[in-house]
Amino acid sequence: MSPSASAADRIRTHLDRVQQLRLQARAAGMDAAVTEVKQLQAQRFRATYADLIRDPRCAAATRFFLDELYGVRDFAQRDAQFGRIAGALERLFPDAVAQLAVDLAETHALTEVLDHELARHWLAHDAGTPPAVRYTLSWRLANDRPARDRQLAVVQHMGVELQQLTRKKTLRMGLRMMRNPARAAGLEALQHFLESGFDAFASLGDARQFLDTIRERESGWISTLFDAPLEDASEALASELARASRAD
Template identity: 75%
Template sequence: MTLQPSAADQIRQHLARVSELRQQARSAGLERAVNDVKQLQAQRFRATYTDFLQHRMYAPATRFFLDELYGVHDFAQRDAQFARIAGAVERLFPEAVAQLAVNLAETHALTELLDHQLAMHWLAQDPRLEPALRYTRSWRLVGDREARARQLAVVQGMGLELQRLTRMKPLRLALRMMRNPARAAGLDALQHFLESGFDAFASLGEARTFLDTIHERESQWIQTLFDATEADCRNALAAELARAPTGA
């Protein structure tokens, strides 16, 4: 019988994969292409969720997803801190918190892998191509619909679990009390991430409508990017990118 890896081991494995992909991108001269892909995706997300970003209740959770999960940021410091305390997360927190951390690490690794693959195809194409067409072709060359579905499913589960945990007042209080010790231990980036997530989902109210809408919209985009004609997909993506608010 094969034993399931511990939460700490799973976290470390996922973050090691992220680090490996970053090193590969540097070695292969892919860093700019990865950044271009992430920038385009962030622009599309801002357009798709403009209404949520302007919604008093939904805006914090939307920004948490866009900034902390899919943002165009260097997460190396947060990842290093996360890996350092993976064992402590498993030992000191409830099982649900440890599983949330595993889901976060898996989402991070899967997103980085898919962006890396997209970037390889993006870089191989004529840079004079319109970004929407270049992205459409790169997406289809990567393929892997199953990985896209998994990415969306893990994010959904993570959102539901975050809301459930925010209702545990002792856990939220304990997190606030960790601020100074976390800063002293050099874990400030991870502390910021955890507090941002808890604050965002605490203000959300009922998360189901929010998460169901994300699932519906992202599923539609996945279907379009895989199944629509190239021209229709390019037109839909170009129109969506043009809708993105500036300065968001």
């Protein structure tokens, strides 16, 4: 993608990539494997951030990240809405809002690329393999560390953008006023994403500690899954998954 591409073009390029991956997965019969990978990751996230979910100050921001960025649900409706108004976002909103939308689209595309690659290797292993071992092996075969690091960096940047936007009171008021027009235009999913992000980070206050925690923990998992001995890495993951199951 050209560095000079507009925000709208970048959003559409990322969303087109996601759509292509969906079609490829469906054609290859990989849908179920992609869902299994996403469910395992969501389970790990619930354990890794259980303390933040219980913290009244951090709970909304944590759930925003886990549900809106890494959730298992189908984001096709929200993607379509973003694609439809990408140009309007760039024309009608401050640059920071357009950049937030670009960050979301890139995070979404990176996540889908990584999940589909994991699913491809996941299918190559026997279904009877313990899930933590199967996932760790798939992670290493995918061998996509630069993309993992980029994914985390974009998420961090998105958090900083949201933090800055919550300080613009007129922007938050404008979002509230957009509810009925958004509903009339069939943009409810997009409206929900924007409002939930604003509200989550407004309730968080200073986001630096929250974002630092995410960076430290996710960097730790990236290192463990790539670098630790296979047995140690899979045991650490199995323990985290079991902790999430006990909490459910």
